[in-house]
Amino acid sequence: MKKNNTISxxxxxxxxxxxxFIVAFSIYLAYMVKFKFSPPKFNYAPFERSLPFTVIVYMAFMYIFGLVDILKKSLWEIVYSIFLTVIMLFVFTMAITFSLRGFSYPRLVILLSSVFQFVFLSIFKCLWWKLERKVYGNKNVVIIGENGENIAKKILLKHDDLYSINSIIKNYTKDKESIVEEADIVLISDDLDENTKSEIIKQSMYMNKNIFIIPSVTDIAFYKANFEQIDDVPILKVDTLELSSEQKTVKRLLDIVVAIIATVVFSPFLIILPIIIKCTDGGSPFYFQERVTDGGKKFKLVKFRSMIENAERNSGPVLVTENDSRITKIGKIMRATRLDEIPQLFNILKGDMSIVGPRPERPFYVEKFEREIPDYKYRTFVKAGLTGLAQVLGKYNTTPEDKIKYDIMYIKNYSILLDIKLIIQTVKIMFMKESTEAIKDDVKLEEILKKKNIKIKIY
Incomplete structure (x- = not known):
């Protein structure tokens, strides 16, 4: 196992x-094209001075946009991430050369190098993706837990080229060890009791199997726990979920700065969209709705109206579904690009919300989820946010149970750098369709298996 990790x-x-090398070579090639293979030292020197900074910026955005680990990504997402990385590299290269007084750095070279970088990096990463998948192969998976069928559906719909599900064990007993032994990966659901989970993990470790665990909130609580001692007794110290006063102050300052900048950047939409909405159906451009933030406090959230007026007058609170007839034509565009969220910048400036945090939910659903999901209460330990870990890594139709785990993971790992990373990553998901997918009718596992001509043993 260690050898495999070393190779990886x-x-x-x-x-x-x-x-x-590709990033640097693309700039060099741009110089050769611009100056017909004989660039003057005067023009070439700024490139040499700025190259180390260019490399650092590329590595930073490569990490932020997820280009380090591409195995489970689609080719479209890889190319899209490269495009965003190159755009950011272009902007920062301009800033770097200006800061270093490299005014002789030709702007055409920066533009040409960006084109070369996008083309060469796209070709390279797509080929590397194919190589990674060939080396990784197709792993045999056994899923253990009552929720196994739902997990299997997600794997079959997204990653059936990486994982083959041989068996789903809903009720694990000792006589199922042979099934586990045949698998490459043991995937453990979060609905197993702790004793059974511990037994399976021990057995899988002894068999030298890869273990994937869908974490419970308890598992997340132990994440990044500090190792300490009381006399000679080893202990794990689990930190509280609440942010310190210093963290809250820094977070608030970041909120104000980012919200002011974003308001200026999106000001054309703040002027144009209300006019379009008003002209389209004559109703109010804005939509106000009561939401819940930290400590259970309620506030009025403001958005651009994307549905017909009084959409829930007869039905009461209802989640948005796919092809929802209540959504207006302009509303579909705004929801797909998240432009309907722009007015929430005023909620952030007012202090009701933060830029990053768990999404604010309506009181009706807060009460409902708190009754159904005991761990739901933990997400209100921090101020609600415009974006968050659940929005960046999940989807609109991600289950409330999984969103809670993302929210608690965010609180456990909070740092100002994480907030900045999530803000930048939000730019990426704004134009990814699946991140805004609404609730779909449930697809049965049997239908997927029949369509793909696959058989899975269920115990």
């Missing part, structure tokens, strides 16, 4: 080195 790390480092 070697390939990852090799990939990064080759990408850095």
């Amino acid at each position: 790390n070697f390939y990852r480092i090799l990939s990064i080195v080759l990408e850095i």
